[in-house]
Amino acid sequence: xxxxxxxxxxxxxxxxxxxxxxxxxxxxxxxxxxxxxxxxxxxxxxxxxxxxxxxxxxxxxxxxxxxxxxxxxxxxxxxxxxxxxxxxxxxxxxxxxxxxxxxxxxxxxxxxxxxxxxxxxxxxxxxxxxxxxxxxxxxxxxxxxxxxxxxxxxxxxxxxxxxxxxxxxxxxxxxxxxxxxxxxxxxxxxxxxxxxxxxxxxxxxxxxxxxxxxxxxxxxxxxxxxxxxxxxxxxxxxxxxxxxxxxxxxxxxxxxxxxxxxxxxxxxxxxxxxxxxxxxxxxxxxxxxxxxxxxxxxxxxxxxxxxxxxxxxxxxxxxxxxxxxxxxxxxxxxxxxxxxxxxxxxxxxxxxxxxxxxxxxxxxxxxxxxxxxxxxxxxxxxxxxxxxxxxxxxxxxxxxxxxxxxxxxxxxxxxxx
Ligand SMILES: [Zn+2]
Numbered sequence: 363x364x365x366x367x368x369x370x371x372x373x374x375x376x377x378x379x380x381x382x383x384x385x386x387x388x389x390x391x392x393x394x395x396x397x398x399x400x401x402x403x404x405x406x407x408x409x410x411x412x413x414x415x416x417x418x419x420x421x422x423x424x425x426x427x428x429x430x431x432x433x434x435x436x437x438x439x440x441x442x443x444x445x446x447x448x449x450x451x452x453x454x455x456x457x458x459x460x461x462x463x464x465x466x467x468x469x470x471x472x473x474x475x476x477x478x479x480x481x482x483x484x485x486x487x488x489x490x491x492x493x494x495x496x497x498x499x500x501x502x503x504x505x506x507x508x509x510x511x512x513x514x515x516x517x518x519x520x521x522x523x524x525x526x527x528x529x530x531x532x533x534x535x536x537x538x539x540x541x542x543x544x545x546x547x548x549x550x551x552x553x554x555x556x557x558x559x560x561x562x563x564x565x566x567x568x569x570x571x572x573x574x575x576x577x578x579x580x581x582x583x584x585x586x587x588x589x590x591x592x593x594x595x596x597x598x599x600x601x602x603x604x605x606x607x608x609x610x611x612x613x614x615x616x617x618x619x620x621x622x623x624x625x626x627x628x629x630x631x632x633x634x635x636x637x638x639x640x641x642x643x644x645x646x647x648x649x650x651x652x653x654x655x656x657x658x659x660x661x662x663x664x665x666x667x668x669x670x671x672x673x674x675x676x677x678x679x680x681x682x683x684x685x686x687x688x689x690x691x692x693x694x695x696x697x698x699x700x701x702x703x704x705x706x707x708x709x710x711x712x713x714x715x716x717x718x719x720x721x722x723x724x725x726x727x728x729x730x731x732x733x734x735x736x737x738x739x740x741x742x743x744x745x746x747x748x749x750x751x752x753x754x755x756x757x758x759x760x761x762x763x764x765x766x767x768x769x770x771x772x773x774x775x776x777x778x779x
Contacts, residue, residue: 363398363751370403370717371731372707379408381713384751389709399753405721406745407731409689410705411470411714412662413696415620416561416599416650418476419460419485420453423774424655433629441655444777445477452777453481455769460660461489462766466758467661467741470714470749471697471704473597473620473650475534475561479518487525490754492714494700496534496561499549500541508548515552528750530700532559537566538574538582543589550591559595559700565608566600567631583608583617592617597699599650600625601640602632609636609643618646618699621691623668624659625652634676635669637683637691648696649688661741666692670736685736717746 365381372379378393379386388395428440464472471492476482479497486493497518499511515533522531535541535549553560565571565582578585584607586592594616601612601619612619621635640647649665651657666688673683697705704712720728724739735743747755754760 364395365399365401365713365748365751365753366393366395366397367401367403367408367717370401371407371720374731376404377408379403379707379715381748381751384713386707386709386711386713386715389707401717401746401753401756403717406717406719407725408707408715408717409468409731409735410693410707411716411747411749412468412692413648413700413705414464414469414472414650414660414662415597415648415696415699416622416652417460417472417474417660418653418655419472419474419482420448420456420476420478421653421655422460422463422660423448423452423456423770423777424653425658427655427778429628429658447777448478449773449776450478450481452773453478454485455766455773457482457485458489458766459770460654461485461491462760462763463654463660464491465489465747465749465754465760466744467659467663468716468718468744468747469660469662469741470716470747471700471702473532473561473648473696473700475536475599476653479531480521480524483521483525483529483531487529490528490749490752492528492702492704492712492749494530494532494559494561496532496559498534498536499545500534500536501545502540504540504542506542506545508544511545511548512552515549519556519558530559532561535560535562537563537570538585539570546586546591547589550589550593553595554593557595559597561597561599563600564598565603566626568603571603581605581608583611587611587615597648599652600631602626602635604636604640606639609640609645612640612645613643616646618648620648620650621665621669622650622652622657623665623672625656627668627672628658629656633672635673637669637673638677641687646695646699647691648699649692662692663735663739663741663743666736685730685733689732689736713751714749716744716748718743719745
């Protein structure tokens, strides 16, 4: 299938873009080509789709269910009792609702971590999005053994052949306070042996750092380094409370960080994400929203805006976390961490892109599209979305949207009965 996008604004200039199969094959002022589908781009701007680097997609069912609570009562009274009752159907439709929200707000790829990997992976596959799906290794009682963890990872990875090339399976290790040391060692070895990414929460709260200091005499990233856990395949969600030494360790080992500004604010985890310090040391950074129970939306435009404004405010420096930098982090930055050829509009790269309608106040006047996108717009300004060469949204219409709302209504009535 060939798609020709005709005269769309890209970096301030009108261009034609030709997509063949799942790749962008040409970007030029004018392209003469026959195409199966022509999308008129006049009055619109094109940008790479966002890469949401930290989600828990089935938790979309918990959006707005229990807000403004302390963490432990929230988990023990609200989240865990209901999670224990979730059926495959509930996981599936919660994940599909999250995928729909991502499509509507300009995201083409997401990096997820949750339970019930086969069902979440199937939802990603069916949605048309590109998904990196981690099955979760965790045991809050800290009793899990390395053998049990290997059996869990084997069981998850047995599903690897069931999905198309858009879906990649990864390993999820929840956090240092829910995964015992022998299991973390087993996870690191397993991921190395099978060439898998590891997706883990780390240094999210000051308490986590203080507990680790008390228990091991080291900060979390230092301790993870001491057990041989760090590597280029390791993605740390939050990475909020980092010392200079931990940043250096992440740079030395090629581990990456994912900033989740909305979740950090709402859970009162903190706001001083050390974006500029990490960039200066060469740490790879992605942007994420976190799950809908703690972020309440999956809007990457809002995440960019928060990351930039917070990054300026706590430093008292309006030149910090510039619009172009955070836009790069939200697109190409994530794609590079995941090792995919996306997050860029270029010949040969994956056709994961979004058109924005410029005929709306947020984009007028149009001195700088990226600046308007970061500081003035929100994700729902996305108009047309193509992922892997397939049109998933056109003029804000997503096929199958009504069915998703109706199924989510049904499963929520059962879950919260
Ligand atoms: Zn999370």
